Amino acid sequence: MEKSRYIRLSNSYYNQGLIYAKQRDLSACISCLKKALYLNKNNIDARNLLGLVYYEIGEAAQALVQWVISVNLKPDDNVAQRYIRSVRDKSGELEKVADDIKKYNQALMNLKAGNRDLAIMLLARVADFAPNYINVNLLLSLLYIDNEEYSNAERYLKNVLDVDRYNNVARNYMQAIKEATAVNRKKKREKKRLKNTYSHRSISDDEVIIPKGYNDSIGWQTVLNIGIGLLIGAASIFFIYMPADRAKMTDSHNKELTLLGEKLNESNLKINDLTNSSDELKAEIDRLKESMNTVDEETADKIAQYQLLAGMIDAYKSGDYTNAANLYAMIDADKLIDIDDGSGVSAKAIYNEVSGYMTSEGDSLVMSLGDSAYNSRNYELAIQYYDKSLKLNPANSMALFKKALSYKQLGDVQNANAFFEEVIEKYPNSEAASSARLERGY
Amino acid sequence: MIDFDEELKRFIPSLEISEVEDSIVKNDINDINDIIMELLRKQAKEQY
Numbered sequence: 001m002e003k004s005r006y007i008r009l010s011n012s013y014y015n016q017g018l019i020y021a022k023q024r025d026l027s028a029c030i031s032c033l034k035k036a037l038y039l040n041k042n043n044i045d046a047r048n049l050l051g052l053v054y055y056e057i058g059e060a061a062q063a064l065v066q067w068v069i070s071v072n073l074k075p076d077d078n079v080a081q082r083y084i085r086s087v088r089d090k091s092g093e094l095e096k097v098a099d100d101i102k103k104y105n106q107a108l109m110n111l112k113a114g115n116r117d118l119a120i121m122l123l124a125r126v127a128d129f130a131p132n133y134i135n136v137n138l139l140l141s142l143l144y145i146d147n148e149e150y151s152n153a154e155r156y157l158k159n160v161l162d163v164d165r166y167n168n169v170a171r172n173y174m175q176a177i178k179e180a181t182a183v184n185r186k187k188k189r190e191k192k193r194l195k196n197t198y199s200h201r202s203i204s205d206d207e208v209i210i211p212k213g214y215n216d217s218i219g220w221q222t223v224l225n226i227g228i229g230l231l232i233g234a235a236s237i238f239f240i241y242m243p244a245d246r247a248k249m250t251d252s253h254n255k256e257l258t259l260l261g262e263k264l265n266e267s268n269l270k271i272n273d274l275t276n277s278s279d280e281l282k283a284e285i286d287r288l289k290e291s292m293n294t295v296d297e298e299t300a301d302k303i304a305q306y307q308l309l310a311g312m313i314d315a316y317k318s319g320d321y322t323n324a325a326n327l328y329a330m331i332d333a334d335k336l337i338d339i340d341d342g343s344g345v346s347a348k349a350i351y352n353e354v355s356g357y358m359t360s361e362g363d364s365l366v367m368s369l370g371d372s373a374y375n376s377r378n379y380e381l382a383i384q385y386y387d388k389s390l391k392l393n394p395a396n397s398m399a400l401f402k403k404a405l406s407y408k409q410l411g412d413v414q415n416a417n418a419f420f421e422e423v424i425e426k427y428p429n430s431e432a433a434s435s436a437r438l439e440r441g442y
Numbered sequence: 443m444i445d446f447d448e449e450l451k452r453f454i455p456s457l458e459i460s461e462v463e464d465s466i467v468k469n470d471i472n473d474i475n476d477i478i479m480e481l482l483r484k485q486a487k488e489q490y
Binding site for chain 1: 443444446449450452453455456457458459460461462465466469471472473474475476
């Protein structure tokens with residue numbers, strides 16, 4: 001065949017593909033466009049359209065491959081350049097699609113390893129934010145069909161059919177669901193019918209017929225009696241035993257806390273002279289926890305603050321200033337008991353001593369933890385760290401901006417925009433505000 | 443009815459963004475014209 005015939009045939013396939021694309025029969029469209037390119041690799045329109053369709057069904061990497069090849073074949077006046085730019089330049093878009101693809105592939109690996117629940121969890125997370133990612137929705141619906149969760153399966157199949165109207169796999173799955181639900185309905189009807197059927201089984205001589213009424217009344221009366229007994233027992237514990245015990249324990253706890261405070265003082269906990277005091281603190285806390293069965297919330301809270309303080313001292317001592325800053329940010333200074341017996345050293349004083357360093361350096365250290373979490377795509381954790389950084393330094397505009405970015409990555413546009421606006425309003429001349437304006441499209 | 447294991451075999455991993463570059467380099471973008479030209483070249487070589 002002459003070259004021009006191939007080109008003509010390629011164009012025919014392209015035209016057919018275009019018709020399918022307009023009808024949203026994307027599976028058929030892809031098939032036509034691949035044939036078009038097989039006949040003529042320089043069919044730029046077919047290649048660009050193929051990229052578009054790949055992008056539409058969630059296969060962003062495949063789309064980029066086609067567009068880059070297209071630009072290489074025809075560098076000038078090529079719409080593929082605009083497509084590539086729009087994916088690359090839209091903030092967070094490339095990272096999001098890369099993450100979605102990774103999760104899908106991870107889910108496939110999990111299924112191979114037999115971790116079905118994990119696979120479902122990963123796929124559901126992607127499908128909820130990327131309902132056009134066909135393979136994810138199909139796989140998820142398959143898993144739900146196998147679990148007989150037909151309504152869930154249907155939901156994700158509808159996503160597929162919204163994007164690719166005549167997707168064969170989705171239609172087959174829908175048909176399977178219809179058949180399965182019809183069978184289930186039939187079984188339920190049969191079961192209901194049998195329940196009402198009277199049994200003609202004959203009674204033998206040594207069987208005793210128990211009157212119906214007697215059984216029923218014994219049943220609910222027994223339950224009632226047991227319930228009353230439980231109530232009386234619970235009331236007696238609550239009104240008689242617990243107040244006495246609580247008073248005794250509170251008194252004992254307060255004594256223990258005072259002892260703890262004295263131990264802090266005794267071990268001379270100035271930051272510059274740290275010794276094994278944090279170990280002793282920890283041992284004391286462990287012993288307290290073991291001896292207590294019930295702790296009122298306030299006391300438990302105070303002990304938790306001591307634990308954080310001990311942990312912070314530990315981290316500071318070993319030079320892990322990032323962790324020390326992180327723990328410092330978690331301490332609620334209002335709940336730290338200021339036990340000052342005249343020696344001039346107290347838990348609050350220790351806390352205040354590190355405050356100077358923490359407020360000047362700590363926020364950057366904790367923000368770096370947030371950055372690590374962000375780069376690992378753990379956006380919820382990143383937000384927690386950025387909040388801690390802001391607690392240490394409320395004027396950290398970059399932490400606020402990064403918090404907004406993290407919300408954006410989670411798809412929470414409302415919160416993201418609110419925090420971007422806050423950055424712009426409070427710190428208009430900062431680098432963070434410039435970035436925030438870009439994000440908001442100003 | 444759907445055979446889960448058979449259906450699962452249809453699903454192959456998606457190309458990742460980090461693999462785009464490799465994929466472009468390895469991409470066989472020969473069309474039928476290139477294949478025929480290659481065959482003709484081979485034929486001509488064998489003849490002469």
